[in-house]
Amino acid sequence: MPRLRPFRALSVALRVVRLTDRGSAFVVLGGLGLVAGYAAGMPILLYAGCFALALPLMAGVLVRSRESSLAVARQFAFPVVEAGTTSRVTLRVDNYARTGLRGVHWADGLPWQPWATASGWLPPLSARVGGLNQRSAAQLTYSLTPRDRGIFEIGPLLLQSIDPLALANGTWSVGGVTELTVTPRVVALAQSALLAQSGDGDARVLQRRSAGDDDDAMTREYRRGDAMRRVHWRASARHGSLMVRQEEQHSYPEARIIVDTRLAGYPDAGRNESVRLSSGAITAAARSPRFEWIVSMLASAAVQLKREGFLVEVIETGPSQLAEASIVHRRAAEEQEFLTRLATFGPVESAPGWWGEPVPSTSAGGPVLALVAHPEPETVAYLRRQALAGVLAVAFVVESSSSFGDFARTGDPARQPVADELRDAGWKVIAVQSFDDVAEAWTLFVAESRAHRDNN
Template sequence: MLVASAIAFIAAYALGFRQLLYVAVALAALPLIALAMVRMHRPTLSVTRSFSPHVVEAGSAATVSLLVHNLGASRTMRATCWDEVPWVESGTSALELPVTQPRSPRFSRRSSTARLVYDLRPPRRGIFPIGPFVVQLDDAFGFATMTYRVGVTQDVIVTPEVVVLAETGLSVSAGDGESRLVQRRSSGDDDDSMTREYRTGDAMRRVHWRASARHGDLMVRQEEQRSFPAARLILDTRGIGYEDLSGDERTGEFDSDSFEWAVRMLASVAVHLRRFGFLVTVEESGSPQLEIDISRRHHRLDEEFLAELAELRLTLSSDSAPNLSGSMEKGRGSNGPIVAIVGAPDGQTLEWMISQRRPGDVAVAFLVQAVSAIDSDGRSPGVRESSSLAATTTRLVNAGWLVIPVRSDDDHAAVWEAVVFETGRSRVTD
């Protein structure tokens, strides 16, 4: 429009057509007037944002409700708006902000407020700032566009994805023999009728009266002797243990697809075992970050634990090494199964893992290999990495561990099925 105005202005004098001067002025005035209009109609807004649910699982959707209040003395223009999010450069999908009346006694509060709703789908775990709210004003002719940021950011907690896992054939040792990792508690189950003789210290509520009448002596349910078996989970949080580690050492922010896979597996296994009655404890190879004790029985404990996992980060080896030396206490086992999720552990981490297992404990180790370390043919890029993985596997197997090598793009449920198969096969062999 401005170029056309300049051409018309020159032509008006060159050709002697005064009428072209009016055209030139109109062509120049329209964009300037449009620019002035969008600047003069800058809105004065406040934004209230709420999430449902407030804690979101990675990959799932949350509903975000926005209440936009007009605090200005004039009504707002119809505009396009969206929320800025850290994982999409252009922000969320654009919404239409309707015209709202000014905040004054002449208009009701409803007329000065607009309610907007959109779905938020975070792709990964973490605590992310949502916002600020962005308003884009356009004039009627599309000559001018201005963007305004309104309000402040608000954090949303994104927990790791929890995958539903199958029952396993793992077992734990108990005073009455061997009991399954996943125990059935439904009434009427044949396992519930398995009884033994009453022993001093047994609770009277465990007495099986029908079996007692049949045997002539007090009998108690054998199943209930392991009502709350224990399990331990080990996670390698040292950056040195993951080959695909990337990030800035100055900021302390590191990324690793292998570590993200490990965190999702940790969350899935912890929730899975707790739902089947296990008292679960978590050990970190690096400096402790998880403060919550998930070995307690509490119905909201899973949510709190997953919220802590949203903030779990890799640590530098130099920071985490002292914690390793202080944790190498042999015989700290739980007399139950141990599940370790690691990448490519160094010698110190490996020895620490092995020291956590007591004789007779069932121990499973997932060794996570980065996809970036595998070429297009699915083969390892070098002999050095293969020999290191083989040496780690051999060391763990010789120490009594079941080793499951995985890739960072493997399905968690399918990997857990491998545990079901291998432990089931070992039980048949025994």
């Protein structure tokens, strides 16, 4: 059976009819029979040649004329999955035609090689009976394991039939596509030494109370609609009016992650012919293995720091792609929204100097992480200003695995290596490569956090 490939026109059923090797042999033999019969003056060879040519033609017409009126519904076990994990896909195929359908192979279209799932036999579908609009249905299932992050179009359903003599086969697509969101892989990371942990496993919260009596700091005047269970009777007796308890103000320690998202900072960005993405910031022409490592570290580090109790702020050096999802905190919904945004997070073109300098978040003394590969001088200058005294500043620099390095490709061999520039500015630099394990690189950050804790 030939390999099935998805078709781009999805709103109508497309039909492609091809001769099999056997059908092609019949055409060749028929042509030779006609030539030999005409040259030798033997009518029997002319008849045999015509018959041999007519068989593949009739087989093609038979395959082409097969009526099919199918409806396809596709459902994922989880509409948002993590790269490298397996999701179960369920297809429901309903037959609305007046004729039955049997002897058909099926496969579902994929946006990456081999462009279609493994083929299988479609269960026989009975015909619609009279005007009762009855139909036969079949349920198909298969497992899908996307390797890369992104938003992918799965489908359409591909069907292939063959005539009884196996002289011609026809392939057509049915139904539309369904989008599957694939988030980056989140690696389990070790606990850092940045916060002391409470007995219940949650990170310690810094509480701010105004100066003065604790009762005054925890209460306010009664307002219409306040529940009576919130009345603070001791404070009410002292003030001579009803006072109610108010929620304590919490100040969570902050952590910032600076990500270089400028396309110029990734000389290794190139075309990936094995993946076709339907939409989003990532395109087939701008995929970088070094940036993919950065995204995996970004997702894993943000989730880990968030679970340790940090308010995580992600700063992009290029145009904003995360928008309101750039702040990650305690709610699980915020974490999922952040990871979903990272599905289409990619290096983008940006004009020099388009972004102003964000205000450093140093009120809680949280760490600052930088994720870069080969940033532009403007980005390095910005990073130099972020290494403040008393703040743990750690930069992950994804270096080139090529023996020529980045300088030969950027035409700037005289430029000082990025790692050295950041070290001179006070950053702790962890040099990695795109094939290094994210969890192992994080252990070096944990060591830096312990050294920072011990020195402060």
